[in-house]
Structure formats: C-alpha cells, structure tokens
Amino acid sequence: MANILVVDDELGIRDLLSEILNDEGHSVDLAENATQARAARAGTRYDLVLLDIWMPDTDGVSLLKEWATAGLLTMPVIMMSGHATIDTAVEATRIGAFSFLEKPITLQKLLKAVEQGLARNVAHPVAAVQPPAAEPATNPGYAPLPAMSAVLTGADAGPHSHQDFDLNRPLREARDDFEKAYFEFHLKREGGSMTRVAEKTGLERTHLYRKLRQLGVDLGRKRG
Template structure:
C-alpha cells in the first residue's frame, strides 16, 4: 500500500484531500506543522509528501531542503502546494528536488495524476537501487562439479515459473546466491528481490517485519511500517532459514501464501499482493515436522520445487574457480585486481574440510588479502594455521590413535592451531589466549610438529 503524508496548515484541505486519497486506496496521514511532519517522516515510511510552501512554524521550501539530505531509501517524493505560488518559487522547489508544484485551489484530477506519477518514480528508484545491489553481490553459480552444473540447469529450468522453491543446504553453502540467481533469470527480474532472515529477527517483531503494522500496533516501533510481503509485491521474497520461524508465524505465512493477501498488525483491510516466495533451510524439515516444530501444510506449500546445495567438501573441484572468482571480486574492492594463488596453496585449500562452506572460503580469501597487503601471489605460508594441519578426513570420520598420548597430542595440536587462527596469526595474542609465554608456545609447537615459520 502507498503511504502519503499531507502537511498543510488548512484543516479543510487536509480533511478533503485525506478523504479523496483514502477512497483511491492510499494510506494517508496529515499534520498542520512542519515540525510534526519531520517527526513523522523520520519515524515511518512515506512514499509521497504533499507539502505546503507557507506553513506557520517553518518555511516549506526550507523543510524540502532538509528532506533532500535524507537517505535515498527513506526519502519521499515531495509535491509542493501553494496558494501564492510564483514561477520563482516553483523553480526553487524543483532545484531543491521537488517532484512537482501544484497551485491552490487544487485540481483533484491533476493532483491524483501527479501523485500516481510520483509513486511510479519512487518505485522505479527503489527497484533500480535493489537491482544494483543484486548485481554487486553476484548472481551466478560458479563451479565445474556435476553438482554446480546440475544447479545451473535446474535454475534455468525453474526460474521462469512462479513455483515456490525450497532450498536445502548447510550454513554457508550459497543458498541465498541460488535464490538471487533464480530471481535474476525469472520473469520478475526487473522487479524487487527482498530477503528476510528469519533467524535474525526477534520473535516479537517477525510478524511486523513480514506483514507490517498500522496505527502504532507495535510498541517501541514507528507508528506505521510496510512489511516485506507488501514491499516485495510483484517481485521475489526470500525467507532465509524458514525453519526458525515460530509455529504462530508459520500459520500466518501459510495463510498469506494460500490467499496472496494479509492484514498488517493493527490494520483493518487485507492487502493483496503478487509475490513469489523462495525459502531456505539448513534443517531437516521432515524431522522438524515429526518433532512438532514445523507445520506439515506449510512444508508442502513451500516445497513445490526442492533444491539441494551440497556442502563444499563434497564438490572440491569447485574450489579453484571459486577462489579465482573471490580473488577478482575482492581484489577489485581492495584495489588489487591481479593477485594470484600458488598451486601448493590451492592444494591445501582443496584438502580442507570447509565446515563453513563457501562463506568460509570467501572470508579466508578476504583475510589473506587484508593480512598480506604487498603480496601479489598467495602462497601456502599465507594460509590460516588451521588449514596447515594433516589432510582433511571425510566428514563424520573419527581418527584412530594408537595411544592416549597420541590422542592428547592431536587434541593439543588442533587446539593451538585453532587459537592461532582465531588470533589471525598474531603469536603474542595466541600465546596470551592459551595462557602461555610466547617462547613456551614456540617450543610446544615444535614438539607437536607445527611448522612455526608458516603460521
């Protein structure tokens, strides 16, 4: 729903405009002072502001100048109105960023057309901003493994449909990237893509984030808020880690999916939307259903097109192209676009188990660039200490030890390497974290076979 704020000191104009705009389906708020208008603009989201030039407490053009400094995503389109307008005033308003200038008495037909054009412009601006963010984040699935090729084929096949998608995979495997790639190849690619991280939002606020609220229905929040379902109208909504939703919220999401409509908290009328929903999870939802933690009916609504993204340890042949891509992407960001990686370093990376998957790989590439600002080639010695241990064991496997002493040494070696890695290779900090003198730490490392010069 489009939200409009009217700031005019004439009560009759505020009342009549509010009634007309509400009949046209807009959500309208009004005020008679600039001071209150500025408070409302900072506390809530408004798409369009109708602002009178002559206000009792402050000049409207002065307020327009301040509004022009607002962040782009929170800035409304401003339509100036005045009963004493001059060409000079209109020109100044336009230079300050006003969308248009209307003279009193207002023509209802022209006012409605101007508001519609302002809303369209704001929506286009928001969509362009979102598309730029998506392009900056990348939307392609890299890799030469059979799994990566299969994922790309699935995306090409399923993206043009409106079918709901449920993406399975461990944390960090790139589920969000799959969702963005699907949106980029869909018929909705020119509309907005929004992501809601279900696990990151407190339970008391997740319904407001999803469906929005009206009339101050949420204590401690702005009086009005558009939810992600409303903002994603016409585009794609990603519900990240949907398995972390409460059963109460799941019931409301189910109803919204079935009816493609919902009522904001504190609202009176349902809103109808056209949203394609993609969900991700790192949980086994069938087990969650068996334990009573996830609704079976919601599972079947979301699981129309299932995608499984395998962990990085099961597709090690994807590591070289991923590393190359991250070096190019992050190298451009840090002004070092030509950094390469040595073959022996790449072999070590291919042998590591990557518990954090692709996200961990990207973080480590970034860390190596930051910690080695002069290096034009990433060598084995630049890798984190944890990766320089013995070759990775298969996931879930346990190591056999001939004696308790061997088991103790293996644990100590892993623990020391972990602390060194946490301290980004800073030996003084690592020694302090381990409760050892630095010289004692070096002796311990040599005794355990840890190459001191390479950490």
C-alpha cells in the same frame, strides 16, 4: 496502496486530500506544520509527500531543503501553494521536489500528480496505483452506449445479457435496473473508488452516494 504524508496548515485542505486519497486506497498521515512533518518522517518511510509551501513555523521549501541535506528526501515530494511565485516553484524543483500543484487543487490534477509521483518512486513502486493509469488510453472520455454494452457482457454483478432486462414493464422500473447494473459495472472497473466513479460518470459525489443508496447498491462492499 501507498503511504502518503499530507502537510498543510489548513484543516479543510488536509481533510479533503485525506478523504480523496483514502478513497483511492492509500494510507494517509496528516501534519499541520513542519514540526509534525519531521516527526512523521522520522518514524515512517513514505512513498509520497504532499507539502504546502506557506506554513507558520517553517515553510515547505525550507523543510524540503532540510530533508534533502539530511538525506531524507527518499520519496517524491509534491509542493502545494496558492500564492507561490515561479521563482519559488523553480527553487523547490531545484532542491528536489517532484512537481508543484497550484491551489485550489482540482481532483484531476491531484490524482494525476500523485499517480505520476508514485510511478517515479523506483525504490517503492506501488502496484495498486499503476493499473488505473492505463485506462484513459483504452477508455477515453465518457461514452454511454459502449458502457451499457460493457455492463451487459462484462460485469460479475448485474445482468449479463439483454434478456435479463424485462422491457415489458414501466419505464422507471426498467431504468432503475439498468442504472444499478451501470453503476455496479463502474464500481467494479474502478476498484470500488467512489472518487473515480464520480469523475467517470460525471456526478458530484454527494449525488452519487444518494443515487447508489436509492438503487440499493451495497456501498460497504463496493468501497472496500
């Protein structure tokens, strides 16, 4: 688990990023302007900062430069903006920003940038973020049939063999049992992260929550 600071003057973006990062198991603090960000940085050593460029009091690039000058730029900083020019992004990188995300920020780009930023944080490596990085190489894409095989042989919860699926019954009942085992497998493999399960299975999160409740999956235990 990493300590992450999100600095953005838009409430909706702060809430969205906080929800996603909390779901990934991180501890997230929020700041809506540079003043709050300074206070948060003064009291906490963060593993990563997501910093908006355009803010009402002090812009993100100026705050980044301020931290760099004061020797406080000890963590990777990912800049965010929907209107920044290439020159602005280059300037932020020159000052010491780790990377730049253009708004609207997609889930895949956010998680990848955060994962890479934490991996580069040599002073405070975050072991909890490292294992998922290797999974795309060994399990690229989404393949329904191999996933079914994994459910039958690898999950602690749910069926462990084909014999546990009673096929001599209505299709809907048999399908519900398989789907429950399927989602329990993915929840276990993704460490209970609803964000990653939604991405892996191709379901929108609201639909996924509804489906898991319908199948009787213990959400409280799975989410951790």
